[in-house]
Amino acid sequence: MTIKSVAIGAHQISAGAGKDCIFQGLSLQIAAGRWTSIVGPNGAGKSTLLKALAGLLPTRGGHVELLGRDLHAWPRRERARRLAWLGQNEAAAEDLTVYDVAMLGRLPHQGWMQPASGADHAAVEQALRATQAWDWRARALGALSGGERQRVLLARALAVQAQVLLMDKPLANLDPPHQADWLQLTRALVARGHTVVSVLHEISLALHADDMLIIDRGQLRHQGAAGAQATHRALEQVFSDRIAIHHVAGQWLALPRINV
């Protein structure tokens, strides 16, 4: 597969060491202006890979490039304005209001102790409205359910308005309507030229992506268009042929294959 414009390029990166080696000498490229889904079995190293791509892991050899420039060569705040990250289940900010949490996404745009500008407020409102969290803006994060909280954290990542958005299991705790909303939101982001990379367990939703990265035991098994036959074959393979991919109602659907 040839990629015209690269958002993130990883060259020979490694994570973990010795017996705990998660991946070693991994190289891959993620296309700009597209949505790439990283999928693979449990413990394949998907989350670790995403962290490495975001520069959140100490690198052992190799390097990651963001928009053609070494990740560590970017000034901290400039990098943070271009690459937003949504982790999983890290939040403990019980006492912050929803609005304050979303406003934290504007930190890379603000100077030290500088009050929020009109643009900051507009970005926060847009992000909160996009995830339908606007109505709870005055509530404390600790008072929300898991799914509601996830939508606020998603809004926090959107508020950065970064060129590249990395999301680790963004659908955790979301009910089906909000999963569908997330899909639409991602598509809208990509339509506006953003690059989205997501780690997903929901294979059927991941199949809505443009590209797929299939990871197993720290190895890149396959990279290709999400609608391609070869990608589906590779997917079925890494899941030991326990899933089958069907075309139903205009969508690709991964169903469990049950041996009776």
Added chain:
Amino acid sequence: MGVRVPFKPTPVAMARNWSLTPIYWGLGLGLLGALLVLLGLAVGSTGLESLRPLWTGGGDDAAMARQIVWDIRLPRTLGAWAAGALLGLAGAVAQGLFRNPLADPYLLGSASGASLGVAAALALMGGAGGMLGASSTVAVVSVYSGHWLVRLGLTGAAFVGAVAAVLLTLVLARGVQHTLRLLLAGVVVGVVLGACTSLILLLSPDSLQAMQGFLLGSTGFVGWTSCLLLLGVWLPCLAAAWGLSRALDALALGEATAHSLGLPLAPLRAALVAVLALATGTAVAQTGLIAFVGLAAPHLVRAAVSVPHGRLMWLASLMGGALLAGADLLARGLLAPQELPVGVLTAVLGGGYLLWLMHRRTAPGGLL
């Protein structure tokens, strides 16, 4: 998904929906502190009686009364408030920094480190232990410059001790992720450093009694020098903590998120540890080991209002001040004309509070 419609932002005032409750709390706590300080002027070994000459007038008695209020009670009560404010601030910083609701200068071992620093400095300075004796307050005035230096020296030693203790706790706990490990490491560090302090005391019997009274936690040694030092450290510490509060907010979302937002975590952490150690060290160097104020103050604030760290710093500080001024008042008033070391009182009250917290929060997702 309102992303495609043209977007017209809501006016900021309406969007933020700011509540005034934290401001009312701040005002209320500030007033409470002022009231307690005023009350503190009337309580002491000689009670309110001795102050009567102040307004009935009359030569020596009035001068004596003025001296009692101005030279002894005012710096002492004000000092108690300031020490409480420092400890409340230190608690709020520690809880935000370690993302742990049980972090507290006392439980993290930093207070023990600070008192070890004080004990070691006193032992090195030899006879300087006498400085701490309440009876020497008058004598000390004649060596005012030296007194400043002694105070600053003790505060410096306490600061070094506090930094070392926090770092030791962090090394033993291998990071801050594990609540139980952090607490256990803090307790171990506290006990070991406390034992070292006792050993130093045993080796310098001259100052044993004064030091013991001091280490139990008492405001009896606070004169104007200490009081001004406490207030003088409190303001910059509060300003620094306030300046770092957005970083604490971001850290509350997790380390990876904070890092992804472009925050330089290592220097921020170092600055926060420095604020924590300076606040704890200064309080301990003037008033000895005062337990649990740093734990309880931020908790009480959070129980009342949900605020970001910027406001929590102010409120926890004011709450700590009010708590310690109140405890000091009790310690002086309960058995008047005798007095309890205020540290003993806060330990008993704070221990009870901690028990209550544990009892209330043993539900899943609770404190431990």
